[in-house]
Amino acid sequence: MDKADKIREFDNATMAETTTPDMGIPFESCLIEGTPDPCMVVIVGASGDLTARKIVPALFNLFLNGGLPSPFFVFGCARTNLSNQEFRDKMKNPLKATNILDDQKWQDFSKSLYYQAIDYGELSSFRSLARSLRELDKKQGTGWNRVLYLAIPPSLYKSTAQMLGKAGLSVESEKKSGWARIVVEKPFGHDLDTAIDLDRSLHEHFQEHQIFRIDHYLAKETVQNILMFRFANSIFEPIWNRRYIDHVSITAAETLGVEHRAGYYEQAGVLRDMFQNHMMQLLALTAMDPPSLFEADRVRDEKVKVYRTIRPFPTADLKGYLVLGQYGAGALDGKRVPAYRDEPGIDPESLTPTFAMMKVFLDNWRWQGVPFYLTSGKRLAKKLTEIVVQFKEVPHSMFRQTLGEHITANRLSLGIYPDEKISLTFQTKNPGAKVCLRSVTMDFHYHQNYTGPILDAYEKVLLDCMLGDQMLFWRQDGVELCWSFLTPILSACESCGDRREMLLPYDSGTWGPKAVSDLKE
Numbered sequence: 001m002d003k004a005d006k007i008r009e010f011d012n013a014t015m016a017e018t019t020t021p022d023m024g025i026p027f028e029s030c031l032i033e034g035t036p037d038p039c040m041v042v043i044v045g046a047s048g049d050l051t052a053r054k055i056v057p058a059l060f061n062l063f064l065n066g067g068l069p070s071p072f073f074v075f076g077c078a079r080t081n082l083s084n085q086e087f088r089d090k091m092k093n094p095l096k097a098t099n100i101l102d103d104q105k106w107q108d109f110s111k112s113l114y115y116q117a118i119d120y121g122e123l124s125s126f127r128s129l130a131r132s133l134r135e136l137d138k139k140q141g142t143g144w145n146r147v148l149y150l151a152i153p154p155s156l157y158k159s160t161a162q163m164l165g166k167a168g169l170s171v172e173s174e175k176k177s178g179w180a181r182i183v184v185e186k187p188f189g190h191d192l193d194t195a196i197d198l199d200r201s202l203h204e205h206f207q208e209h210q211i212f213r214i215d216h217y218l219a220k221e222t223v224q225n226i227l228m229f230r231f232a233n234s235i236f237e238p239i240w241n242r243r244y245i246d247h248v249s250i251t252a253a254e255t256l257g258v259e260h261r262a263g264y265y266e267q268a269g270v271l272r273d274m275f276q277n278h279m280m281q282l283l284a285l286t287a288m289d290p291p292s293l294f295e296a297d298r299v300r301d302e303k304v305k306v307y308r309t310i311r312p313f314p315t316a317d318l319k320g321y322l323v324l325g326q327y328g329a330g331a332l333d334g335k336r337v338p339a340y341r342d343e344p345g346i347d348p349e350s351l352t353p354t355f356a357m358m359k360v361f362l363d364n365w366r367w368q369g370v371p372f373y374l375t376s377g378k379r380l381a382k383k384l385t386e387i388v389v390q391f392k393e394v395p396h397s398m399f400r401q402t403l404g405e406h407i408t409a410n411r412l413s414l415g416i417y418p419d420e421k422i423s424l425t426f427q428t429k430n431p432g433a434k435v436c437l438r439s440v441t442m443d444f445h446y447h448q449n450y451t452g453p454i455l456d457a458y459e460k461v462l463l464d465c466m467l468g469d470q471m472l473f474w475r476q477d478g479v480e481l482c483w484s485f486l487t488p489i490l491s492a493c494e495s496c497g498d499r500r501e502m503l504l505p506y507d508s509g510t511w512g513p514k515a516v517s518d519l520k521e
């Protein structure tokens with residue numbers, strides 16, 4: 001194709017874009033990336049919240065969209081005694097509040113749900129589970145391919161993984177059996193030592209390629225889109241560095257309080273709950289270099305390189321880099337909400353932070369001297385997740401006689417929630433004879449002109465797990481590097497004499513402690 005043909009093709013595509021924005025690609029063809037092998041999904045802890053609210057609805061929606069293999073079945077187990085029918089009914093309940101429940105389709109899907117009670121402490125119980133799975137596998141023809149999903153409290157991860165292994169459920173043999181994959185939910189440990197310890201236990205029976213550490217944040221469409229935006233366009237990469245970027249703000253704000261997770265949250269706090277995983281992933285996606293190929297290990301290699309460059313905090317001067325807060329009483333959506341210390345199950349003297357803002361530097365050529373402000377908190381003014389890239393001001397203002405030296409710099413905002421959009425703010429001339437500038441914003445809404453079905457984050461991670469694609473899952477080196485950064489901070493925060501003074505109160509419904517503005521100076 002010569003240059004003229006290419007220009008013609010581009011013009012045609014641009015024209016096509018204004019009329020058919022999908023450029024003729026049927027929406028459905030982008031939805032499911034491949035059909036997994038026949039398999040079973042074994043959920044340990046299937047009587048719990050995660051299974052009913054996330055895992056089974058995700059599998060049902062995959063079923064509706066043709067994303068499940070055939071044959072396929074789900075096998076739930078936990079301590080609670082339930083018959084197959086009781087389990088099916090329990091799983092149907094949360095779907096009633098959604099718009100995906102079609103009774104006939106549910107009937108078809110729910111035939112593939114089974115349940116057996118187990119005792120987490122008894123090997124004989126896991127052996128009995130393995131026998132039941134073998135029988136069903138033979139009957140259904142699922143090729144002994146197993147996803148083993150740990151939907152249990154983190155304190156049970158180690159012992160349960162070992163039990164599954166001892167019962168022979170981790171074994172992959174090229175000749176006879178199919179694959180086995182174990183899925184672990186965050187938190188991956190409580191600090192560096194416990195993360196290493198958990199990993200050691202998982203590796204007693206499972207190899208790294210069998211371990212899928214979920215961070216469902218990574219599977220959000222707009223989070224994945226960060227890589228497409230950065231690396232499928234040539235115009236942003238040349239300016240994505242210290243020469244043009246002043247600072248980057250990454251925010252994940254929640255309006256919810258601690259809800260029913262008091263026991264867990266009191267131990268974890270915001271640094272373990274949000275920074276060790278989601279915030280670090282957003283940082284890596286924003287800061288990483290382009291991988292040579294869009295392939296699991298190459299992408300994860302580049303993320304790990306970012307984690308290696310994070311400058312350790314001077315723990316003697318934490319206040320220069322970190323603001324911690326805890327929510328007090330306040331108002332959200334016109335309703336009064338209680339202080340963290342007055343929530344059920346929370347120690348009235350609790351020193352657990354519910355808000356953190358940290359200033360992070362990356363010691364590499366691209367980012368030297370550019371601060372990354374990471375902020376996350378509960379009971380903030382708005383539920384919002386976004387990455388804002390603040391560019392530098394123009395080096396010289398030719399309008400200084402009329403407008404002065406200061407011209408508002410460009411800003412690029414990658415909205416993840418609630419607005420799934422990309423916005424670019426720039427300066428234009430105000431209409432009129434006088435020289436006046438104004439900031440305008442160009443918006444792209446992620447779902448603009450898209451009417452096809454959408455996979456939610458859990459659907460995407462479950463599908464990828466069945467397909468054996470680890471792109472959206474944590475690799476252990478990344479987990480350990482992030483803990484290596486955070487553990488000294490946690491130790492310093494949790495053991496310092498002025499712990500109480502470091503924890504700044506903020507009213508629910510605001511944007512956190514006032515001291516956050518000092519950190520940005």
Ligand SMILES: NC(=O)c1ccc[n+]([C@@H]2O[C@H](COP(=O)([O-])OP(=O)(O)OC[C@H]3O[C@@H](n4cnc5c(N)ncnc54)[C@H](OP(=O)(O)O)[C@@H]3O)[C@@H](O)[C@H]2O)c1
Pocket residue numbers: 045046047048049050051054078079080120150151152153154156185186187
């Ligand atoms: N729920 C969410 O939205 C969410 C989001 C992200 C990550 N996670 C993680 O996913 C995992 C499961 O979450 P979940 O909310 O479903 O947990 P859950 O409801 O608290 O527990 C799941 C099941 O584990 C069993 N269990 C609970 N405590 C136990 C104990 N002390 N000893 C033995 N068994 C116990 C219970 O089943 P039986 O009593 O029947 O055995 C329970 O139904 C957790 O690690 C959580 O941190 C959850």
